[in-house]
Amino acid sequence: MPDTLQKLEILADAAKYDASCSSSGAEKRNSRDGGLGSTTGSGICHSYTPDGRCVSLLKILLTNACVFDCSYCINRRSSNVQRARFTVDEVVSLTLNFYRRNYIEGLFLSSGIIRSPDYTMEQITRVARELRETHGFRGYIHLKTIPEAAPELIAEAGRHADRVSINVELPTENGLTKLAPEKRSATIRKTMGSLRLRIDETLADHRAPRFAPAGQSTQMIVGADGAPDTTILSTSANLYANYSLKRIYYSAFSPIPDASHALPVKAAPLVREHRLYQADWLFRFYGFSTDELTSGLPDGMLDLDIDPKLAWALRHRERFPVDVNTASREELLRIPGLGTKAIDKLIVARQHRVVRLDDLTRLAGSVKRARAFIVTADHRPTRILDDLHLRAKLAPPPKQLSLFG
Numbered sequence: 001m002p003d004t005l006q007k008l009e010i011l012a013d014a015a016k017y018d019a020s021c022s023s024s025g026a027e028k029r030n031s032r033d034g035g036l037g038s039t040t041g042s043g044i045c046h047s048y049t050p051d052g053r054c055v056s057l058l059k060i061l062l063t064n065a066c067v068f069d070c071s072y073c074i075n076r077r078s079s080n081v082q083r084a085r086f087t088v089d090e091v092v093s094l095t096l097n098f099y100r101r102n103y104i105e106g107l108f109l110s111s112g113i114i115r116s117p118d119y120t121m122e123q124i125t126r127v128a129r130e131l132r133e134t135h136g137f138r139g140y141i142h143l144k145t146i147p148e149a150a151p152e153l154i155a156e157a158g159r160h161a162d163r164v165s166i167n168v169e170l171p172t173e174n175g176l177t178k179l180a181p182e183k184r185s186a187t188i189r190k191t192m193g194s195l196r197l198r199i200d201e202t203l204a205d206h207r208a209p210r211f212a213p214a215g216q217s218t219q220m221i222v223g224a225d226g227a228p229d230t231t232i233l234s235t236s237a238n239l240y241a242n243y244s245l246k247r248i249y250y251s252a253f254s255p256i257p258d259a260s261h262a263l264p265v266k267a268a269p270l271v272r273e274h275r276l277y278q279a280d281w282l283f284r285f286y287g288f289s290t291d292e293l294t295s296g297l298p299d300g301m302l303d304l305d306i307d308p309k310l311a312w313a314l315r316h317r318e319r320f321p322v323d324v325n326t327a328s329r330e331e332l333l334r335i336p337g338l339g340t341k342a343i344d345k346l347i348v349a350r351q352h353r354v355v356r357l358d359d360l361t362r363l364a365g366s367v368k369r370a371r372a373f374i375v376t377a378d379h380r381p382t383r384i385l386d387d388l389h390l391r392a393k394l395a396p397p398p399k400q401l402s403l404f405g
Helices: 004-017 088-100 117-134 151-160 173-179 185-204 229-243 270-285 290-294 308-315 340-349 357-364 390-394
Strands: 045-048 054-061 106-110 140-144 163-165 216-222 247-252
Touching: 004 054, 004 088, 054 088, 088 106, 088 117, 106 117, 117 140, 117 151, 140 151, 151 163, 151 185, 173 185, 185 216, 185 229, 216 229, 216 270, 229 247, 229 270, 229 290, 247 270, 270 290, 270 308, 290 308, 308 390, 340 357
Parallel strands: 054 106, 106 140, 140 163, 163 216, 216 247
Antiparallel strands: 045 054
């Protein structure tokens, strides 16, 4: 029987495959008026919020034992890994002790499914209830919910957690049926829908019981089932629109020991995961539609060498150059190399003076990618956009492959 430290080694390592761990959107709480912990400040798993704040979370599984046998999961029933299981009291004690030592600012708790979905959900919820009600813990709590669990158990989880999440696992229902036959896409989405309703009720009526104020998120495995990027982004757009998700996390598939023959032999490239995050960001914050980002992609895959906004601009050169002194914010958001913060500063600056290239460089840091697509008071590109080699000039230089790789 492993001791607590051995369990921590096993269950913290098992949790590393779950990417959907972030504290963005948490309520601002501290212990000045009693209780223990806070959701602010800095401090085993680091997550970055949209405002750049770094938070540390104790990221563990309650157990890595599971009655399901999902092909892509290291913790699947048929996997030959060492198993461990925390008790509720052990997780509560670890969280409090790590917090008091200033190691963490919160808890991310997931679990394999043991006995039944209801039993597992009840154990996860008990951890949060003990922390909140018995120990007055005010730090951040993110709970992974079990879709097949009873609605009242999931509702209680939402009352104690800052954020809840359910993994859609794969971008298509066929992929889920093939690789995780014991999971049901319809059940996952039904639970997501019920979570959205409860979150919306809380937002609409401040008298409604507290429920997951930081919203819900999910995770999608990339490269396990052969779905192209166009399908992945289309699924993401649907999830954001229908379930008001705060975040979708993309996790590049990585081969696991004794993997199923149905899975790819090689890992999905991490840069593919990165490009999907960039595209996700573009349709959430830059006004791009998924069709704009995915139309015309060869084999439905994003370009791995250049970011999606630059790739879109090169496919639509007729939309450029854009005069930064007169263009709307929507037009500025489509210029490669310019982010939202630089654009907001630019809009303020041009109210006071005519913007020149050096002004834009000071605002954006660099205009290397942007200068082919913009007009300023002292810069007007001529025939650059007609250059057949423009993509090669803007892409990162090729790297020499290792002879021993």
